[in-house]
Amino acid sequence: MEIKKQRFGSKFIKNFWRELEKDNLALLATILLIVLFLFIIIGQIFVPTDIGTMSNILSANLPPLTNGHILGTTNSGADFVLTLIASASNSLIIGFGVAILITIISVTFGMIIGYFGGWIDWIAMRLIDFWLVMPLLMILAIIFSTAKGLSIWSLILILAVLSWPPNVRLIRTLTLSEVNRDYVQAAKISGTPWYKILFTGIFPNISSTVISDFALTLAGSIGIETSLTYLGFGLKHGTSSLGTMLTVLSGSSASSVYTQWWLWIPVTLVLIILTFGIVVLGQVARRAIDQRQSVS
Known part of the structure; x- marks a missing residue:
């Protein structure tokens, strides 16, 4: 069993790097993501714990390269680069938290619904519809305006609870395409428990799509959080995120968008790198798993 796991890991890594070598766009996305993650991880060392609630009117809205601030300061007087690091970190936590929860829900319930079918499938599909x-x-918007801002963990839970149906439907469809195959029927006849059939038989065969769906959900969750916070909903005051950094544009004039480019271009670049890189790498991982399955 240990040899099998090692072979699976080594084959996946080998196929993954082979796909990267063939895809220049994916290689670029990987490099950009690695640089960004290193920037965020190393930068956390220098980020003050109170950066989200900092208030220094005398140092507010300084332009780049002023008083040692590379990209200036925010409207609260905090260093822009450090605020960007804290914001990107929180947005990533939200994105991964939502994506992991939705993936667990969709894999567990989607596979059970597709495997058993019948009245379980009918009730589940009506609920999803x-x-x-x-x-x-x-x-x-109603939840957030009523709560007047949520913590990171509350936001993760609410987004996951409200966003799972499309993912469950996808996994259920994939499971339905597998349940009538010979290996599943043979496992049933031999008396293999249903949960073993699901997680050791069916799941490996749909894992490539699960990986791809996870990447899309991760990128989408970061986008939803950013959009909601930009519109004035979402995280409570004092919690930095990429969405809160873009709220400065809502009260800006058209001319200030061009003259104060440092307020939005770096944030936009981080968002583009995250969403673009995550989606592209998800597709590369899917192709790598598909290659491994085709030779298994």
Whole structure:
């Protein structure tokens, strides 16, 4: 069993690097993500714990290269680069938290629904259909305006609870395509427990799509948090995120958008690198797993 795991890991890594070598766009995305993650991780050492609540009117809105601030300061007087590091870190925590929760929910319930079918499938699909027609953004706006700002962990939980249906439907469809195959029928006849069939038989065969879906969910979660916070909903006051950094644009004039480029271009670049890089690497990982499965 140990040899099998090592072979799986080594084959996946080998296929992953082979795909990167063939795809210049993916290689660029990988380099940009590595540089950005190192920037965030190392930068955390220098970020003050109170950067989100800092208030220094005398140092507010300084232009780049003033008083040792490379990209100037925010409207609260905090160093812009350090605020960007803290904001990107929080947005990543939210994105990964939501993506992990949704993936756990969708894999667990989507596979069970698809495997057993019947009345379980009928009830689950009616519930999902009902959930999908609800105005998600309006519900989120009502929740956030009522709560007047949420903590990071509360936001993760709410976004995950409200966003799982499409992912569950996808995994359920993938499972339905597998349950009638010979290896599943043979496992049933031999008396293999259903949970073993699901997680050691079916799951490896749909894992490439799960990886790709996880990457899309991660990128989408970062985008949703940024959009909601920019619109004035989402995180409570004092919690930095990429969305809170872009709120400075909401009260800016058209001319200041060009003259004060440092207030939005670095944040936008970080968002583009994160979403672009995560989605591209998800596709590379999917192709690497598909290659491993084709030779297994």
